[in-house]
Amino acid sequence: MSTIFEPGRSLEVRYGCDVAVCGGGFGGVAAAVAAARSGKKVILLEKQFMLGGLGTAGIVTIYLPICDGRGRQVSFGLAEELLRVSIEHGCEKEYPSEWFDELPDDASDDEKEARLRARINHRYRLRYSAPLCAISLEGLLLREGVTILYGSAVCGVHEEGGRITHIMVEGKGERFAISAGAVVDATGDADVCGFSSAPVEYFKQGNVLAGWYYLLADGKVDLRMVGGAADVPAGFKPASGGSSSSSNPRLPNLPEGRFLGLDTGELSDVTIRSHAATLAHFLAGGKLSDTHALTMMTSTPQVRMTRRIAGEYTLDIAEEHKYFEDSVGLFPNWRKAGPVYELPFGTLWSRRVGNLLTAGRCISVTDPMWDISRVIPVCSVTGEAAGCAAAMVCDGGHLAEADVSALQSELVSRGVLLHE
Ligand SMILES: Cc1cc2nc3c(=O)[nH]c(=O)nc-3n(C[C@H](O)[C@H](O)[C@H](O)COP(=O)(O)OP(=O)(O)OC[C@H]3O[C@@H](n4cnc5c(N)ncnc54)[C@H](O)[C@@H]3O)c2cc1C
Structure with missing residues (x-):
């Protein structure tokens, strides 16, 4: 580099x-x-x-x-x-x-x-x-x-x-x-x-993709958890591959499908994938309507553990x-x-x-x-x-x-x- x-x-x-x-x-x-x-x-x-x-x-x-x-x-x-x-x-x-x-x-x-x-x-x-x-x-x-x-x-x-x-x-x-x-x-x-x-x-175990958002469904606003409420389970194997790679050679390598959360390029990639997952989750319930709306999505990447x-x-x-x-x-x-x-x-x-x-x-x-x-x-x-x-x-x-x-x-x- x-x-x-x-x-x-x-x-x-x-x-x-x-x-x-x-x-x-x-x-x-x-x-x-x-x-x-x-x-x-x-x-x-x-x-x-x-x-x-x-x-x-x-x-x-x-x-x-x-x-x-x-x-x-x-x-x-x-x-x-x-x-x-x-x-x-x-x-x-x-x-x-x-x-x-x-x-x-x-x-x-x-x-x-x-x-x-x-x-x-x-x-x-x-x-x-x-x-x-x-x-x-x-x-x-x-x-x-x-x-x-x-x-x-x-x-x-x-x-x-x-x-x-x-x-x-x-x-x-x-x-x-x-x-x-x-x-x-x-x-x-x-x-x-x-x-x-x-x-x-x-x-070094890394984070998994998440994308919590607020949904209006049938007149009620509720929290939806893409990626689940649970945190990185031990031995977790992601269903689909595609690990996010870091451009920073000083950061540790992670298992396939996980991300660290300390690199701008990697976080951008994770954010884009999280947005896509959120959208797919929302659209599974139909398009925007008076009774079905995506009212709030995250404005910061959902990472659990990175560096301490x-x-x-x-x-x-x-x-x-x-x-x-x-x-x-x-x-x-x-x-x-x-x-x-x-x-x-x-x-x-x-x-x-x-x-x-x-x-x-x-x-x-x-x-x-x-x-x-x-x-x-x-x-x-x-x-x-x-x-x-x-x-x-x-x-x-x-x-x-x-x-x-x-x-x-x-x-x-x-x-x-x-x-x-
Ligand atoms: C998907 C997911 C689900 C979770 N579920 C729960 C749950 O149900 N309940 C629960 O209690 N916890 C949950 N957690 C964990 C919890 O939300 C966080 O660990 C906790 O809120 C962390 O608080 P914090 O103050 O340490 O850090 P953060 O909330 O990360 O706050 C750090 C702040 O510092 C700012 N910051 C960062 N870098 C800089 C910088 N260089 N200069 C200036 N500002 C900076 C950031 O913008 C941010 O506002 C979850 C986490 C995730 C990702």
């Missing part, structure tokens, strides 16, 4: 902040809110023009459980708050009344038993409206005093002395820099880690119910009732970059755990912890020297449960 030389240039440092949050999905929104509540000046950089990431622009509108499936809530703090914010203007489906509505103090044993059964039968989850959720997340950030910069793609970092001092941003028609005391990488794909000296790992930080600790799926002294939150297994995981602080950072944390689907977990930790409620848990920690090190501290018990006390004061 040939190369050309891009001339160096000086960039205007257009903004400055204590904590820069890169990416405005659920992980980034939680991180920004958490850092702002620590009294820090926070800027959130989002390359699109709406918040929520895959959870809104990607039409993944199911807030998966914050309970363990045995009737017990395990994720609290912003994981619960963002669930409530997502339905601020109404719940699309499965309003969790058995979780929201308190029993009276004098409830009988039978009523308490019935309530527990209802909670076991319907996990603490719901479906929200993508556009209303995006607007509500924006309102939340504005109320918390976070500066939102839309149309701002992070495209590089400047490091000095083992810390990121500046972030380079490709804005509308110009490139500029932002000075930051600490940075949270909530890009989903660990873009900031990739630009920095932080070590990263790739999801190789952090100080890498959490595995076998570590259910394991005590971690440095736990910064709890989360359940959305796939099955029972397992609960403590989130070790070390999954969020690497000592190579002393003021960089990750939040959302790019934290440090093994491949099997990745499928459990990447979902919306867990992104909120990781975001809250990352935002609080970023606020603690933004004045020159290093994460390796962070006072973890002070961080834990702060999280507990915000309602987060750390240990089972």
Whole structure:
């Protein structure tokens, strides 16, 4: 592959902040809110023009459980708050009344038993409206005093002395820099880690094609899942071949029919195929009419796992119910009732970059755990912890020297449960 030389240039440092949050999905929104509540000046950089990431622009509108499936809530703090914010203007489906509505103090044993059964039968989850959720997340950030910069793609970092001092941003028609005391990488794909000296790992199993969309059918709007609700099943063999090839020789090769999600050409190909699959799915029910309409399709590629930080600790799926002294939150297994995981602080950072944390689907977990930790409620848990920690090190501290018990006390004061 040939190369050309891009001339160096000086960039205007257009903004400055204590904590820069890169990416405005659920992980980034939680991180920004958490850092702002620590009294820090926070800027959130989002390359699109709406918040929520895959959870809104990607039409993944199911807030998966914050309970363990045995009737017990395990994720609290912003994981619960963002669930409530997502339905601020109404719940699309499965309003969790058995979780929201308190029993009276004098409830009988039978009523308490019935309530527990209802909670076991319907996990603490719901479906929200993508556009209303995006607007509500924006309102939340504005109320918390976070500066939102839309149309701002992070495209590089400047490091000095083992810390990121500046972030380079490709804005509308110009490139500029932002000075930051600490940075949270909530890009989903660990873009900031990739630009920095932080070590990263790739999801070598790859992603399969998906194309969720909203359909109006017989007067009702409903979510349709092309590619299925399930995620990459182990041993998956695509029905038709046609793997998407990456033009970037530095990225790993993937099995036939899978895509990584980190290359522009590959993502464009996947997007075009996803559009075709969505259209075919829609047309199978007939052409556009008063009662049959495709009302919303994704505006961002539906990728599940791509790249993550190789952090100080890498959490595995076998570590259910394991005590971690440095736990910064709890989360359940959305796939099955029972397992609960403590989130070790070390999954969020690497000592190579002393003021960089990750939040959302790019934290440090093994491949099997990745499928459990990447979902919306867990992104909120990781975001809250990352935002609080970023606020603690933004004045020159290093994460390796962070006072973890002070961080834990702060999280507990915000309602987060750390240990089972
Ligand atoms: C098909 C599919 C179905 C799923 N189903 C569910 C489900 O039912 N329930 C569930 O809970 N989860 C589900 N998930 C997973 C879940 O949606 C995501 O993992 C989760 O929303 C990720 O949140 P995040 O904040 O980590 O990242 P993202 O939502 O990916 O957000 C990252 C944000 O960063 C922005 N960004 C990226 N790079 C840059 C950059 N360089 N500069 C600036 N901004 C940048 C993006 O535009 C985006 O807004 C599904 C995922 C897929 C693909």
